[in-house]
Amino acid sequence: MRAVACTLTLALLVCNASLSAQTSLVEPGARVRVTAPDFGFVEQVGTYEGVRRGMLVVIADSTISFPLAAVYRIEVQRRRGHPWRGAGIGFLGGAVLGAVIGPTLGGDLTEGDKRIIAAGGLGLVGSLVGIGVGSSIKTERWETMMLDQLRVSAVPRCGARYVFGLSVAF
Secondary structure (H helix, E strand, O other), rough: OOHHHHHHHHHHHHHHHHHHOOOOOOOOOEEEEEEEEEHOEEEEEEEEEEEOOOOEEEOOOOOOEEHHHHEEEEEEEEEEOHHHHHHHHHHHHHHHHHHHHHHHHHOOOOOHHHHHHHHHHHHHHHHHHHHHHHHOEEEEEEEEEEEOOOOOEEEEOOOEEEEEEOOOOO
């Protein structure tokens, strides 16, 4: 029994280190995907309203409430832009264009110097344009959220009177 307890403690510590980067906060109004198989919902998408009296409240076509113990997974939609990727692509595009048209510039500089100056200048302009374009292009990803606390509760289930659920978040 002692070996089982030590193994379980070690496993929890290892899992805690890998999960600590995840946040457990979901803002009301966020788009969420809820999986509660005992209620027939697999990846039900809706708007998160909050937790009231041990029930997770989500608005989809109508307001849906799930007992927290019956919720298998909550995922929240994150949308973000890509300014650094845009800056990199813009810099490369501007630098290549500058290197190509650099020798056509007038002045007393050598052809190599003209290429370097034009590539640097157009690369800088391209990166600024790329930051704007990359910031405006949004992509989405679903992030699994951790449930906030230890919960023990009775959940009604088809074919049985009640099923006791235990969930642990760390």
